[in-house]
Amino acid sequence: MANEDSADVIIVGTGIVGCLVAEQMLDRGLSVLMLEAGPRVDRWRIVENFRNLPPTLRLHFDAAYPPKVWAPHMESYTDAAAAEYLQLEGPNARAYRQGYIRYAGGATWHWAGICWRLTPQDMRLKSLYGVARDWPFDYDTLEPYYTRAEYAIGVCGPSDPALQWPSIRSKPYPMGPLPFGPGEQRFTDAAARIGLKNLPSAQARNSRVAYDGRPPCCGNNNCIPVCPIAAKYDAATALPKIEAKGGRIRANAVAYRVETGPKNAIEAVHYFDSDKISHRVTGKMFVLACNGIETPKLLLLSKDERNPKGVANSSDQVGRNMMDQPKLVAELTLAEPMWTGVGPVQGSSIMQTSQGEFRGRHGGALFRFNNMARSTFGGVAAVRKGLVGKALDAEIRRLSACTAEIAIEHELLPDPNNRLTLSDKKDWLGINKPNIYYDVGDYVRRCAQEYSVPLVRKLAAELGAVDTQVSTVFTNSDHIMGGMIMGANPADSVVDPDCRAHDHPNLFLPGGGAMTTGGCGNSTLTMAALALKAADAVIDQARQG
């Protein structure tokens, strides 16, 4: 039948998790078919899209990725546009305006490339602080997968243990750290004066040398929305490698139903193409890696007689515990130049503030100097003042150099009330849009009030800020976690320690959705580590037939 196809392993989603799993499968001789809802484009197209955006839109990373009608994603350029796809409600609805694109390669295109690990403590919140849940395994179990992930995607980082986060490592980073620009150095120095250590980030960016066929970073300062030279790990380089190994990638294929069989094993995935024609693909093993929103949505869409609450959802936890790191931003005006725009857009963070005995009462926080060039901001703001001549040039230079932004990303606990459900509103294909209720909770609010905001004001003062405005509305960090939460107990979790669905022996749900807790750091490296752990389990299971 023309609209039937099959492979040993069906992977839905072509982001970092899908790509890492695919390569592992292909390396072990399993056939792979990947389904991607969105289009497949070349790097130059995204770069040109970006350069052809009007200035203010350049600050919206998603604007360089216009969605196809069959694969909508949130567009952030106005509140009205942002409300089109993601349906958000609750006290902190604004903080779940998650940015991700539905293109082949997913968020790897526009991620900052930051690769923090969780700490051992981050994985034992219940035991140590009496809050949230413990992971079903410890850091030592995850560590080898972290290392494999760092070598798979090419992560640079410091060799000095005093600068590593955490410093519990079985191997050094494959590359050394990237240098700081002037702003990042001044931020580091000011932090040190008040007893805080600003660490060079582990980053999936090639440092000094080429790695895995990609060139070294040259400081194009455009990691978000796209690295123009492929120095950062992204799917534009990962996808051809998968194809070279024999994997097949089907773009514009929107999965809308996971089909179960008599023993509740998964038998097929159904997808619509861009002409609304339905197709069915069968396989032995199924990996859903469409990100922390699209995967739970697909599971809920797939409810059937055997699974009346949705596939993988006997626990009723699919779509619950939605997490991120709620963000506040401090906008600083300084008397002296700080300077941004030298090196990558993000390159360091204060991490020690994510840990402490206070975690019984409130969450931790990460503080990051945003290194994205502020010349677009400075240019637009100065021009709007109606200045001309030398006064205009001087004001552009001052506003660009003497302003800065510190992002604070807060640790949030898994809460079953923070829940993704299917909206009554439907997209172009007739598929329900995701609806998410979100409340950051008192754990986050207390952190902001008692800890993170007072601390950022202290930092700002030490930097010599003459004005500091701290946002009062939490916003998204785009680190989508929790919706297929991992645990040992099938009654209160969706996946087991290998990201295998408790309910379905041949269904794997690796990625951010499986994370039991999120910590303060960017979630990608943990997602990648879980992808490799799941891949090992898929291979073992495939071998056993």
Next chain:
Amino acid sequence: MTHSHRDDAPADFSLFRRKILIGGGVILGALAAPPIATIAADSAGSAYPSQFMELSGLLIAHRLDRDVGLRLAAALRMKDPAFEAKVGGLLQIAKGKNAKVVEDFFADVPEGPLKDAALLIVSSWYLGVIVDAPDAEVFAYELALMYQPTSDVMTIPSYAISAPNGWTSQAPPLSEMPIF
């Protein structure tokens, strides 16, 4: 068309700070060359394009890209049929003051349509767009002048000015305005 500023012409895009200084000398030389007013009139014989470039040169004391200017001129007139007359009016004021730079005559431009037109020309050159709104046409990205007052330090996003691990935490003082 050849774009010497594009990243597909890397030999022309190697901007170590020393080279910026050398380049600054070249730019100064270019400014001393015959001015933009020598640009040919458009096919209809209108003096408007060259008047637009002449006025732009008086409003903005920097090197202005001719291709960008001609496109801006056409788009501004398309948007506002009275724009050509406003350009003429502004030129008249500037010439009346024997102006060489914007500071010589801007205070004499009356509030209202003429001043708005002058500011629109300035903002278009600096921002690379006539309006900064979704779906607006972009006339200049890397040549938009807003990136130039910080070009000694800041990367124009997506255009590297460094080399592998070639950047440092050193930065010049605010007072050292780049020449552009």
